[in-house]
Amino acid sequence: MSAAIEFRAVSVAAPQGRLLLENISFSVDSGSMTVLLGRSGSGKTTLLRTVNRMVVPTQGEVLVDGTPNSGADLIPLRRGIGYVIQETGLFPHFTVERNVGIVLEAEGHPRARRIERSHDLLAAVGLDPAVYALRRPHQLSGGQRQRVGLARALAADPGVLLMDEPFGALDPLTRSDMQDMLRDLLSRFRKTVLLVTHDLNEALYLGDRVALLSEGRLVAALTPHQFLASDRPDIKTYIDAFQRGEKVARR
């Protein structure tokens, strides 16, 4: 399989000189999902944002579909990469259907086509367009808003999808529903996904590979199975932190 995203010795320094990311190299196979795992401040969001050049590496380069993204025009590069964040960033004055179709609108597609596409995608993320298309974001629940955000990210049919803590603000049950919806969706539309989370369960459930970051460095990028079986101390610490409650309760 070819790599859809490849990080080559990527380093990012803060303006004051502190390194946020240090010499990160790994690649994400086309059509697979890699989950970036790590505690707050480990650099996972920064790494994600180098892919669509919201953050520019101070050293190294990021290749998207085999070409360095530094050479590409920023606007087409970004339109070709879906982007979903925890806060959703839905445009509050737009209807749901217009939110979903915004990239197509930016590209100048006719309204009828935008609406058709937007309704298809709403249905794909489990929102009945007849009910939700004309609502505004503030009339939706948190989970519904995330669904709209995901539909919007898919509208221009990007090959790559970046998701930054997409389900981070949702309760565990809604979160599970969303994870199932995402898995189901990705089995139908082939996308290369980079997803940031600090939730181990989410990483193991969704990822084809789990990349653990710690203080700006890549600890390891393993399959979920290898990850759980690993005896590396920093991986074990992370796993133990998630199993504490269960361990205590079983005693």
Added chain:
Amino acid sequence: MTSTFLARYGGEIATLTIEHIWLTAAAMLFSASIAVPAGIWLTRAPRWASPILGIANVLQTIPSLAMFGFLLPLPWLGERAARIAIVALTAYALLPILRNTYAGIRGIDPSVIEVARALGLTDTQRLFKLELPLAASFILAGLRTATVTCIGIATIAAAVGAGGLGEFIFRGVASVDNRLVLAGAVPAALLALAADGVLGMIERRLKVVAQ
């Protein structure tokens, strides 16, 4: 007695009211066409925000009578009193419009702007599809403050012969005739209330759309 007063001055009140509206409206138009783009620019170059807002602030502290006086000797302006009035009123209106444009755009939920950039909206698209619509009620609130203030200040413009409802007020003061003062002050106050009401209504409309 009121009816004879109105019969005598009614026509003049109407003319001066129209003049007053014209002066204020022209100044608002100029001021908005300077302050809105300048406010947008400040959101792109925020390090200029505090010096520029500072200048606009200082402009506003100049006593209005003094401002009209300063402008009087200037070559092109001094020829026509209305020009002086419009330039002075434009200067007074800058601050509220500038400040609200800047604050309105800066106050937009950062995640909205983040996603707009990340999804590849151009700067122009971001401005016209997101920032201006979302800041519209703010910008209009600035315009409303400016308009109400300037309707008041415009009465002073009569001191340099620019006309408007201040004519009555100055004449009334000079001849110690309160009826004349009121003939200027009451329509000016009504104008300010009307402008406040109408612009406030539009502002609330825009806010509902932006929610």
